[in-house]
Amino acid sequence: MTSHINRRVFLGTSALAAIAAGTSLCFPPAALAQEKPKKGGVLVATWGGFEPQAVFVPGGGGSSPLISSTKILEPLLRQDSQAGFLPVLATEVKPSADFKSYDIVLRKGVTWHDGKPFTADDVVFSIEKYWLQTIAKAALKNFSGAEVTEGGVRVSFKEPTPEFFFKSVLATSLVIPKHVYDGSEIVTNPANNAPIGTGPFKFKQWVRGSHIEYAANDKYWDAGKPYLNGLVMRYWRDAASRTAALEADELQLGIFNPIPTPDIDRLSKSGKFVASNDGYLGAAWASTIEFNSRRDIVKDPAVRRALLTAIDRATISDVVYFGRAKPGTSFVSSTNPKFYNPNLPRYEFDAKKAAKMLDDAGYPKKGKSRFKVHLLAAGWFEENGKVGQFVKQNLEDIGVEVTLTVPDRATSLKQIYGDYDYDIALSNYAARVELVPQQTDYLSTSGIVKGAAFRNATGYSNPEVDDIVAKMSVESDEAKRKDLAFKLQEIAARDLPITVLVELIPTTMMSKKVKGVGNRADISADSLSDVWLDV
Numbered sequence: 001m002t003s004h005i006n007r008r009v010f011l012g013t014s015a016l017a018a019i020a021a022g023t024s025l026c027f028p029p030a031a032l033a034q035e036k037p038k039k040g041g042v043l044v045a046t047w048g049g050f051e052p053q054a055v056f057v058p059g060g061g062g063s064s065p066l067i068s069s070t071k072i073l074e075p076l077l078r079q080d081s082q083a084g085f086l087p088v089l090a091t092e093v094k095p096s097a098d099f100k101s102y103d104i105v106l107r108k109g110v111t112w113h114d115g116k117p118f119t120a121d122d123v124v125f126s127i128e129k130y131w132l133q134t135i136a137k138a139a140l141k142n143f144s145g146a147e148v149t150e151g152g153v154r155v156s157f158k159e160p161t162p163e164f165f166f167k168s169v170l171a172t173s174l175v176i177p178k179h180v181y182d183g184s185e186i187v188t189n190p191a192n193n194a195p196i197g198t199g200p201f202k203f204k205q206w207v208r209g210s211h212i213e214y215a216a217n218d219k220y221w222d223a224g225k226p227y228l229n230g231l232v233m234r235y236w237r238d239a240a241s242r243t244a245a246l247e248a249d250e251l252q253l254g255i256f257n258p259i260p261t262p263d264i265d266r267l268s269k270s271g272k273f274v275a276s277n278d279g280y281l282g283a284a285w286a287s288t289i290e291f292n293s294r295r296d297i298v299k300d301p302a303v304r305r306a307l308l309t310a311i312d313r314a315t316i317s318d319v320v321y322f323g324r325a326k327p328g329t330s331f332v333s334s335t336n337p338k339f340y341n342p343n344l345p346r347y348e349f350d351a352k353k354a355a356k357m358l359d360d361a362g363y364p365k366k367g368k369s370r371f372k373v374h375l376l377a378a379g380w381f382e383e384n385g386k387v388g389q390f391v392k393q394n395l396e397d398i399g400v401e402v403t404l405t406v407p408d409r410a411t412s413l414k415q416i417y418g419d420y421d422y423d424i425a426l427s428n429y430a431a432r433v434e435l436v437p438q439q440t441d442y443l444s445t446s447g448i449v450k451g452a453a454f455r456n457a458t459g460y461s462n463p464e465v466d467d468i469v470a471k472m473s474v475e476s477d478e479a480k481r482k483d484l485a486f487k488l489q490e491i492a493a494r495d496l497p498i499t500v501l502v503e504l505i506p507t508t509m510m511s512k513k514v515k516g517v518g519n520r521a522d523i524s525a526d527s528l529s530d531v532w533l534d535v
Contacts, residue, residue, distance in 0.1 A: 035515055041533035042230040043514065044250060046242055047524070048257040049380055050409055051235040055206060056195045058176075058186050059134045061453055062380065063256070063283075063430055063524050068212055068233055070525045072113070072197035073174040076104060076123070077167055079282050079521035083337060083433050085167045089118070089175055089198065090152070093167060099160035099476045104170075106152035110221045112177050113202045120148040125178035127155065130186055131169075140169070141446075142474060159474040162481060164338075168434035172525070200226035200529035211235065220529070227516070227532035239382060246273065252511040252533070255523050256285065256430075259509055261322035267509065276508045279523030283430035284333035285504040287316075287325070287387055290416075290425040290442075291497060293459040297363070297371050298423050304496040306357035307424070308347040311394045315349075317502045320386045324507065328500025330489045332439065333431050335503075338478075339485040344493040355398040365399045372401040376422035378412040387426050387501070418451045420459065426501065429454060430524065435485055440469045442498050443488070460497030 049064050056069035076090035085093075092105040110118035124146045132140055142159045155166075175198070180191050194203050198221065201214035211234040216226050234251065236242050243259040245251035246267065259267070267273040289308065291298040298304060313327035332340050363370045373395070377388030385406040392402040407415060415421040431439050441447030443465050447456030465488065472484045492499065508523060516531040517523065 035534075037227045037516060037530070037532040038534060039227050039532070040229055041535055042232060043228050043252055043528070043531065043533060044232045044234055044245075045253040045255070045528075046234050046236060046245075046251055046258055047255045048239070048259075050237060051209065053410070054192045055203065055212060056174075056192045058130060058189075058192065059452060064380075067255070067524050069174065069195060070199070071201040071214055071231060071233075071527055072195045072199045072203055073176065074197060074199045074527060075171055075174055076106075077171040078526070079168070079171045079433070081278060081281055081519045081521055083281060083521060085171060089123075090170065093170060095161075095163050095166075099163065100158075101154055101156040102161075102166060103149065103151070104153045104155065107221060110198050111219055112179075112198055113196045113217060114177075114180075116177065116179055118175075118177075118198050120153050122178045123153045123175055124148060125182060126173070126175045127153075129181070130176055131173050133186070160476045161474065162472075162476045162478070164478065165434055165436055165473065165481075168432065171521075172432060172438070199527050201231050201527070204230075209235075222529060225529045226527075227530065228528070231528065243267070246509065246511065249511065252514050253517070253531075254509045255279070256283075256506045256508070257324075257504070261324055264507055264509060272512055274510055274512055274514075276510075276517070277505060278518055279508060279520045279526070280430075280506045281335065281337075282432050282521030283506070283524055284335050284432075285430050285506045286328060286333060286428060286500040287384070287502045287504060288331075288425075288427050288429060288498055289391075289501045290427060290458050292420060292423050292425070292457075293461075293497060294420055295423045298373065300361060301495045302361040303358065303363065305347060306354045306361060306398075307395060307400070308496060308499070309349070309357060310351055310354035310398045310400075311391055311501070312349040313502050316387055316390050320383050320390065321502065321504060324505040325502040326505075328503050331442065331492045331499050332435065332485070332489055333500070333503055336431070336433055338433055339435055339482060341486040341489040344489055351394070351397055358398065358400075368399065369401050370399045372403065373423040374421075375402050375404045375424045375426070376412070376415060377404065377406045378416060378425060378427040379406055379408045380412065381428060384426055384428070391424075391426060413453055416457050417453045417455070420450075420457060425457065428504075430522075433521070435488070436469060436472050440472070440488070443492060444469045456497075458497040460495065462491065462495065465491055 047067055052064035052068050057065040074088050077085045078088050080086055089107050090104045091107050094103045127146045142157045144156045144158045146155050177196055180196055200217050200220045202217050204213040204215045206212045211232050214231040216229050239260050243263045264275050268275045291304045293299045317325040330344050334340050377384040388404050392404045395402050416425050441455045445461040445466050449455055468484050468488045472481055475481045513534045515534050520526045
């Protein structure tokens with residue numbers, strides 16, 4: 001039996017062909033490099049999601065606080081569009097011969113926004129009191145110490161620590177000021193709503209429900225930057241409102257699918273706007289499906305495989321995302337240049353096969369129904385609710401009764417990561433190139449942290465997975481790390497605690513007057529220090 005919902009019914013439009021025939025979504029980097037930046041102006045930016053819960057959320061908190069905090073706080077390194085590493089607060093990171101320690105050379109002449117000097121003590125404090133307690137607990141579990149050296153900081157480990165892995169940690173972990181956070185609870189420190197950083201922009205004000213305003217840091221360590229006088233991060237709940245704001249020049253830069261898909265092609269053809277897919281190598285966006293291992297029925301991998309087989313992911317890609325998505329084949333994105341395993345079992349849409357799989361798993365129909373499930377579509381993106389409607393229909397077609405809920409962002413966070421109140425969750429993540437710990441936290445036992453967002457909410461625990469993750473954390477041979485990653489994906493594809501429902505093709509939409517946006521692994525986490533306005 002096929003889905004009762006089709007594209008015509010759902011959207012009443014045939015814009016896909018127009019979208020598919022749209023303009024190129026790539027920047028001309030060489031041309032951009034030839035342009036001389038201009039100083040001045042205030043850039044208004046946004047993204048395709050909603051307002052953050054705090055300007056800076058020390059535990060992560062998803063993309064929205066990542067975007068708002070990384071204009072103020074900085075990491076030691078950053079990653080470029082080729083997965084290479086560039087200096088930020090560190091000018092050099094050198095491993096020892098046995099990969100058991102790293103010497104981090106720190107940039108000189110850096111100050112915090114309140115005028116205090118940036119020092120090696122800030123880095124040691126960030127590692128020991130912040131990273132190890134929250135964001136990089138799994139990544140640094142072999143950590144044995146951090147000490148101040150003549151030029152910076154030496155970080156030591158009990159076991160060898162792979163260089164790409166450690167540099168990835170440095171590129172995704174923000175450094176916070178010791179003099180602001182020492183002696184306080186970092187997670188609840190009031191400074192999280194008015195952060196003090198070293199970045200190109202200083203926090204100015206947060207008008208809740210509207211925008212966050214930033215002022216240029218005129219004492220920024222990278223002389224001459226930022227080029228902008230200021231930055232406003234504004235939030236609209238309605239994607240169509242973002243389109244209208246772009247056309248009215250009230251908005252100049254929107255990252256990660258800020259406007260309705262049909263508008264991308266229309267605005268690009270106007271000659272006034274640019275659409276780009278650059279800047280997402282380190283933020284491979286996906287729509288995910290997660291099965292709660294604590295619930296009696298969906299804890300069975302045979303049931304999970306059957307339910308995934310019942311979902312028409314090609315139609316979801318076509319209808320909900322207008323073709324700017326494709327069915328996933330692994331919990332690792334196919335765009336990952338180092339770790340993606342292309343040889344995994346595929347769960348192609350086949351409703352009859354799915355029904356047979358549930359019969360064989362011991363769940364035949366009794367009357368019109370096999371069992372009931374609570375399907376929760378996370379409310380951080382409008383599209384999730386639409387995906388939920390499709391999945392509900394697909395599952396009902398094979399006799400599974402579905403209660404679909406689409407809570408708002410705050411309630412979704414609580415129900416998925418705090419209360420574990422769901423059978424099946426439809427969510428999202430933006431995956432980095434390095435798998436440990438961000439993506440492995442979705443599978444490992446150590447990733448089960450009640451209340452911690454965007455980690456292992458399913459409760460899946462497998463000693464074999466934990467062993468692979470532990471080995472990936474200490475294996476310095478990159479070829480062997482790749483083999484481990486492939487094995488990890490095989491287990492995930494078999495047990496299916498979580499997988500990618502569809503891979504999204506994220507788009508940045510901006511006015512042609514916005515320049516300097518390029519060569520970034522993750523535009524969401526970029527400081528925008530070298531972005532300028534051609535006015």
